[in-house]
Amino acid sequence: GDSVTQMEGPVTLSEEAFLTINCTYTATGYPSLFWYVQYPGEGLQLLLKATKADDKGSNKGFEATYRKETTSFHLEKGSVQVSDSAVYFCALTQGGSEKLVFGKGTKLTVNP
Amino acid sequence: NAGVTQTPKFRILKIGQSMTLQCAQDMNHNYMYWYRQDPGMGLKLIYYSVGAGITDKGEVPNGYNVSRSTTEDFPLRLELAAPSQTSVYFCASRYSPLQTEAIRDEQFFGPGTRLTVL
Numbered sequence: 001g002d003s004v005t006q007m008e009g010p011v012t013l014s015e016e017a018f019l020t021i022n023c024t025y026t027a028t029g030y031p032s033l034f035w036y037v038q039y040p041g042e043g044l045q046l047l048l049k050a051t052k053a054d055d056k057g058s059n060k061g062f063e064a065t066y067r068k069e070t071t072s073f074h075l076e077k078g079s080v081q082v083s084d085s086a087v088y089f090c091a092l093t094q095g096g097s098e099k100l101v102f103g104k105g106t107k108l109t110v111n112p
Numbered sequence: 113n114a115g116v117t118q119t120p121k122f123r124i125l126k127i128g129q130s131m132t133l134q135c136a137q138d139m140n141h142n143y144m145y146w147y148r149q150d151p152g153m154g155l156k157l158i159y160y161s162v163g164a165g166i167t168d169k170g171e172v173p174n175g176y177n178v179s180r181s182t183t184e185d186f187p188l189r190l191e192l193a194a195p196s197q198t199s200v201y202f203c204a205s206r207y208s209p210l211q212t213e214a215i216r217d218e219q220f221f222g223p224g225t226r227l228t229v230l
Contacts, residue, residue, distance in 0.1 A: 004154070041223065042223055043116070043202055043204075043221030043222050043223045043224055044155070044202065044204075044219075044221040045221065046218040046219070049218075089154060089155070091154070098143070098145075098157070098160050098162075098168075098170075099157055099170065099171065100155070100157065100219070101154075102154025102155045102156075103154050104152060104153050104154050105152075105153075105154060
């Protein structure tokens with residue numbers, strides 16, 4: 001079945017450091033890809049998405065590009081802030097399915 | 113708008129007890145979902161609903177029941193609680209004008225209910 005693999009956490013960075021969180025997927029067909037963020041004590045929020053190959057999703061300084069050839073959707077940010085500390089989830093869904101398949105999540109801590 | 117609200121925030125149950133987790137949304141969304149999040153794992157879909165009166169099983173429905181009598185509310189029922197149901201439960205909703213559309217639109221999540229079964 002479909003699956004999402006994220007890099008293991010936790011990840012600890014200093015403020016203004018560069019962030020990469022790797023995400024690869026296994027899916028038949030052409031899934032849509034998502035990054036969700038979960039701040040402490042809150043529910044998940046959609047951070048960005050891409051629905052077809054070579055699409056780049058971006059929001060709040062975060063970016064991810066849908067790479068079909070490497071089945072990847074890595075999350076990047078050029079300069080992280082303390083307020084970016086959260087758990088980040090990569091997810092996919094297939095056309096016509098109500099099922100979002102999530103990765104295990106990567107906890108990011110940004111220190112001042 | 114309050115968005116998606118869930119009650120209670122925390123609950124401890126004894127094995128065999130029953131309870132209902134409440135979920136409500138005020139965004140007039142037609143789709144609603146229940147997920148569970150186990151420690152160190154991603155979310156897994158328990159049940160979902162595409163509109164009032166219509167529900168369907170997700171990936172891990174055993175031990176749970178749902179109903180959708182109104183657009184706003186989507187309660188999740190645990191009939192005989194077991195330790196394996198210890199988890200954080202999230203409710204979510206989204207709007208889609210066409211039920212045949214792929215899930216490309218944002219799901220809005222509630223803050224979660226942390227349930228412990230002892």
